[in-house]
Amino acid sequence: MSFLAIDIGNTRLKWAVYDDGAQPGAQPLQHGAVFLENIDRLADEDWQGLAPPRRMLGSNVAGDAVRRRVEEQMEHWDLTARWVVPAPETAGIRNGYDHPTRLGADRWVAVIGAHAHARQRGFDGPVLTVMVGTAVTVDALSSDAQFLGGLILPGHGIMLRALEGGTAGLRVPTGEVRDFPTNTSDALTTGGTFAITGAIERMYRLLHQREGRAPLLLMTGGAGWKVAPAVDVPHELVEGLIFDGLLAINAAPRI
Numbered sequence: 001m002s003f004l005a006i007d008i009g010n011t012r013l014k015w016a017v018y019d020d021g022a023q024p025g026a027q028p029l030q031h032g033a034v035f036l037e038n039i040d041r042l043a044d045e046d047w048q049g050l051a052p053p054r055r056m057l058g059s060n061v062a063g064d065a066v067r068r069r070v071e072e073q074m075e076h077w078d079l080t081a082r083w084v085v086p087a088p089e090t091a092g093i094r095n096g097y098d099h100p101t102r103l104g105a106d107r108w109v110a111v112i113g114a115h116a117h118a119r120q121r122g123f124d125g126p127v128l129t130v131m132v133g134t135a136v137t138v139d140a141l142s143s144d145a146q147f148l149g150g151l152i153l154p155g156h157g158i159m160l161r162a163l164e165g166g167t168a169g170l171r172v173p174t175g176e177v178r179d180f181p182t183n184t185s186d187a188l189t190t191g192g193t194f195a196i197t198g199a200i201e202r203m204y205r206l207l208h209q210r211e212g213r214a215p216l217l218l219m220t221g222g223a224g225w226k227v228a229p230a231v232d233v234p235h236e237l238v239e240g241l242i243f244d245g246l247l248a249i250n251a252a253p254r255i
């Protein structure tokens with residue numbers, strides 16, 4: 001008996017299978033990732049031979065058409081598709097968004113996963129959740145489990161494509177992160193990285209000031225490992241924060 005967790009972002013679908021009843025932080029039995037252009041082959045490829053999961057829960061920010069295509073891939077299992085819709089309160093966390101349902105499901109789930117991590121290690125202060133995927137999000141949770149709000153900014157790829165498309169002289173190879181870049185490649189790479197890390201550090205400072213306590217900063221997402229080394233405040237890279245949030249919601253009394 002197993003639980004299938006699915007995280008559909010704007011670039012890739014990530015999936016993981018757990019033992020029924022697994023808690024946040026558990027190791028998946030199996031996991032994988034596919035680019036969205038390949039999701040119609042999940043049943044025939046990645047999920048071929050997978051023991052039929054008993055339950056599933058997903059987060060999707062790629063739209064209804066993508067969700068339906070993924071549901072088609074699960075049709076051969078006797079499974080009710082369940083997708084997270086951000087609510088005013090989930091798993092003991094209150095959602096401070098003006099319109100709670102308009103918050104990205106991935107952001108809500110990641111904040112819930114980050115809260116579970118904090119509690120598991122006995123930390124009861126504020127938590128800053130950073131996801132570096134197609135876009136970058138930086139989301140603040142207060143010490144008393146209120147989601148205060150957060151930022152959305154372009155990911156590195158989108159920033160570079162915008163600059164390439166809007167200028168004549170910025171089509172250059174990827175560079176390095178440098179303190180004082182002296183060529184176009186390094187200037188672009190450092191600019192993108194500092195835009196992201198600068199936003200993270202500013203939110204960290206704001207949350208610290210508001211709560212009077214240093215936040216726990218957890219980073220996740222496909223490109224988190226690229227950005228983390230340049231972040232100047234204490235932080236941790238947690239690979240499956242969304243999966244941990246899905247496990248927490250699945251284990252909570254009701255969604």
Ligand SMILES: Nc1ncnc2c1ncn2[C@@H]1O[C@H](COP(=O)(O)OP(=O)(O)O)[C@@H](O)[C@H]1O
Nearest residue numbers: 009010011012132133134135155157221222223
């Ligand atoms: N091995 C990799 N495969 C795919 N994307 C990667 C990889 N390593 C880093 N990335 C970066 O991570 C981003 C995708 O991360 P992901 O968390 O899957 O995004 P999303 O949740 O928005 O689909 C891409 O924009 C890419 O720049």
Ligand SMILES: CC(C)(COP(=O)(O)O)[C@@H](O)C(=O)NCCC(=O)O
Nearest residue numbers: 009010061102103104133134135152
């Ligand atoms: C901000 C996002 C595009 C991030 O998507 P991702 O980078 O994970 O593909 C997604 O969370 C989203 O569509 N959010 C809805 C708008 C909001 O959160 O306010």
Ligand SMILES: [K+]
Nearest residue numbers: 009106131133
């Ligand atoms: K994501």
